[in-house]
Amino acid sequence: xxxxxxxxxxxxxxxxxxxxxxxxxxxxxxxxxxxxxxxxxxxxxxxxxxxxxxxxxxxxxxxxxxxxxxxxxxxxxx
Amino acid sequence: xxxxxxxxxxxxxxxxxxxxxxxxxxxxxxxxxxxxxxxxxxxxxxxxxxxxxxxxxxxxxxxxxxxxxxxxxxxxxxxxxxxxxxxxxxxxxxxxxxxxxxxxxxxxxxxxxxxxxxxxxxxxxxxxxxxxxxxxxxxxxxxxxxxxxxxxxxxxxxxxxxxxxxxxxxxxxxxxxxxxxxxxxxxxxxxxxxxxxxxxxxxxxxxxxxxxxxxxxxxxxxxxxxxxxxxxxxxxxxxxxxxxxxxxxxxxxxxxxxxxxxxxxxxxxxxxxxxxxxxxxxxxxxxxxxxxxxxxxxxxxxxxxxxxxxxxxxxxxxxxxxxxxxxxxxxxxxxxxxxxxxxxxxxxxxxxxxxxxxxxxxxxxxxxxxxxxxxxxxxxxxxxxxxxxxxxxxxxxxxxxxxxxxxxxxxxxxxxxxxxxxxxxxxxxxxxxxxxxxxxxxxxxxxxxxxxx
Numbered sequence: 001x002x003x004x005x006x007x008x009x010x011x012x013x014x015x016x017x018x019x020x021x022x023x024x025x026x027x028x029x030x031x032x033x034x035x036x037x038x039x040x041x042x043x044x045x046x047x048x049x050x051x052x053x054x055x056x057x058x059x060x061x062x063x064x065x066x067x068x069x070x071x072x073x074x075x076x077x078x
Numbered sequence: 079x080x081x082x083x084x085x086x087x088x089x090x091x092x093x094x095x096x097x098x099x100x101x102x103x104x105x106x107x108x109x110x111x112x113x114x115x116x117x118x119x120x121x122x123x124x125x126x127x128x129x130x131x132x133x134x135x136x137x138x139x140x141x142x143x144x145x146x147x148x149x150x151x152x153x154x155x156x157x158x159x160x161x162x163x164x165x166x167x168x169x170x171x172x173x174x175x176x177x178x179x180x181x182x183x184x185x186x187x188x189x190x191x192x193x194x195x196x197x198x199x200x201x202x203x204x205x206x207x208x209x210x211x212x213x214x215x216x217x218x219x220x221x222x223x224x225x226x227x228x229x230x231x232x233x234x235x236x237x238x239x240x241x242x243x244x245x246x247x248x249x250x251x252x253x254x255x256x257x258x259x260x261x262x263x264x265x266x267x268x269x270x271x272x273x274x275x276x277x278x279x280x281x282x283x284x285x286x287x288x289x290x291x292x293x294x295x296x297x298x299x300x301x302x303x304x305x306x307x308x309x310x311x312x313x314x315x316x317x318x319x320x321x322x323x324x325x326x327x328x329x330x331x332x333x334x335x336x337x338x339x340x341x342x343x344x345x346x347x348x349x350x351x352x353x354x355x356x357x358x359x360x361x362x363x364x365x366x367x368x369x370x371x372x373x374x375x376x377x378x379x380x381x382x383x384x385x386x387x388x389x390x391x392x393x394x395x396x397x398x399x400x401x402x403x404x405x406x407x408x409x410x411x412x413x414x415x416x417x418x419x420x421x422x423x424x425x426x427x428x429x430x431x432x433x434x435x436x437x438x439x440x441x442x443x444x445x446x447x448x449x450x451x452x453x454x455x456x457x458x459x460x461x462x463x464x465x466x467x468x469x470x471x472x473x474x475x476x477x478x479x480x481x482x483x484x485x486x487x488x489x490x491x492x493x494x495x496x497x498x499x500x501x502x503x504x505x506x507x508x509x510x511x512x513x514x515x516x517x518x519x520x521x522x523x524x525x526x527x528x529x530x531x
Contacts, residue, residue: 010431011459012134043420043429043463067114067133067460 003053004061004073005031011042013049013074015064023064027057031077038074053077081105081156081180081396085128085149086120088160089139090450091466092372093120096158099388108152110145112138114458119450126152133460139163142170146177156180156395162462165371166193182395183348184370191344192368202365205343207336210355210364213278223260224253226278233281236263240271249281280364284516285355287315288322288363290337291379293390294346295400301334301341302379302387303409308515309504311427316497316520317504318415320378323475323513324358333363338404340368349376349391358516374417374467377448381413381471412478413471416486416504418449419463422495424531431457432494440488444471444481447489457494465496475513479505499529 007013015023015038025037031051038049055077062074083106086093093109097120100107109124114133121127128148131138138144140163149157157174159165165183168190174181183189192198199209213226216239227234227250236259238246248263250256260276268274287310291302306322307315321330337352351369356362376387385407393401421427433456439447449466457465470485472478483505486498504510509519 009459042459043431043461045429065134065136 085154238267299341435493438490
């Protein structure tokens with residue numbers, strides 16, 4: 001069973017710091033504990049989602065600007 | 079009434095408020111809602127509901143095509159935009175009219191004219207309404223700057239033309255400081271924005287925020303007196319009152335008359351609010367901008383005048399003339415509104431959604447609670463944190479503050495953190511009692527008086 005990083009909060013998931021900037025992380029990128037993998041916007045406040053495990057990103061499970069629930073997997077690590 | 083069926087193109091407490099007003103006028107209602115709001119109170123109260131898209135507002139509440147399609151599909155012949163979202167979007171108002179529907183609000187031309195800062199300022203000046211004194215055009219030389227400052231009066235703000243949101247602002251109290259700061263500001267603006275041009279505005283220290291409610295029918299206009307909203311955190315209003323205890327009758331007449339003058343001069347239609355800075359020290363007021371929509375804090379004006387502003391704006395949109403003359407509108411007592419947000423005042427106002435486990439609303443006649451809540455409702459995380467507005471009325475300000483303190487103690491919202499403790503602290507504060515506040519008051523006060531968890 002692959003490890004996953006889940007959203008700590010319900011809200012809107014963003015893969016980049018702002019619309020004109022590149023993604024925090026892409027598929028195939030290495031992730032260390034504490035790396036920011038995205039943002040979740042809750043009631044107009046942006047919260048960083050930090051990796052709680054290390055690994056390599058196999059695939060994103062949530063798209064940019066997708067509505068996510070607390071505990072919903074955002075990405076698979078390989 | 080030309081409006082038979084009204085589509086509500088908004089959400090939350092204002093959607094509930096609009097539906098109530100429409101019901102009182104025997105107008106059928108259609109609630110346009112996102113997927114995340116399918117179980118909202120507004121959807122339950124409206125005669126019909128139409129899903130207009132995904133939770134994210136950009137894909138639902140802000141989508142002009144989806145909102146217009148919902149109106150067509152449901153047979154609504156009018157659209158109320160509420161506040162925020164599409165309410166001050168002239169292109170939306172135009173699209174509504176082009177679709178042969180009624181927009182509850184001003185004409186698209188009025189929205190775009192008053193929505194543009196420079197054009198609104200020019201309209202105010204044409205109507206004889208005082209604006210914040212400033213330089214005419216760009217300051218070319220230090221002598222230009224000195225001359226402008228002498229005319230405007232110190233202290234002055236030196237602003238970068240290309241700046242915004244408070245960036246690139248310097249404050250000069252004297253001519254000596256000005257000389258130093260102008261050259262500094264110019265080189266900083268050049269490197270930060272690639273444009274060194276500067277302009278100047280008078281700085282009003284410790285200003286109050288006072289705003290005047292107007293109603294217009296396209297020809298005539300009246301005011302419903304003023305509100306004071308000086309209690310702000312990060313430019314967001316927190317606690318609002320009507321009337322303002324800072325104005326005497328002569329000042330009140332002057333500021334309210336200026337608002338009507340501007341509304342008449344632009345042929346204003348609907349409900350609108352003119353915002354002013356008020357300087358206690360000089361007794362002067364300065365127009366800042368006009369909001370061409372209903373505002374969050376409209377209930378305090380309703381409580382002191384007995385006028386239902388949302389019903390009136392719907393009647394006007396339906397083609398009616400103003401139903402009251404200025405001399406028929408009087409102030410009765412004092413009203414206060416506290417914005418109850420889903421935020422934790424003991425933790426830097428961190429917003430947090432949740433499920434409402436228990437809701438108890440005080441029932442006294444002088445208390446009103448405009449809300450989107452019901453027991454068992456789960457607040458979605460996709461929108462702002464406003465849960466409701468607690469409003470009280472009293473014969474005078476001191477009684478109103480006392481009644482607000484009692485109402486806050488009686489309001490129980492279990493299941494998430496709210497800003498009720500902040501308001502309880504404010505209702506006990508001697509500065510609030512004395513109305514010794516201004517727009518920069520609350521944040522330092524919070525530093526000195528943290529709200530316990």
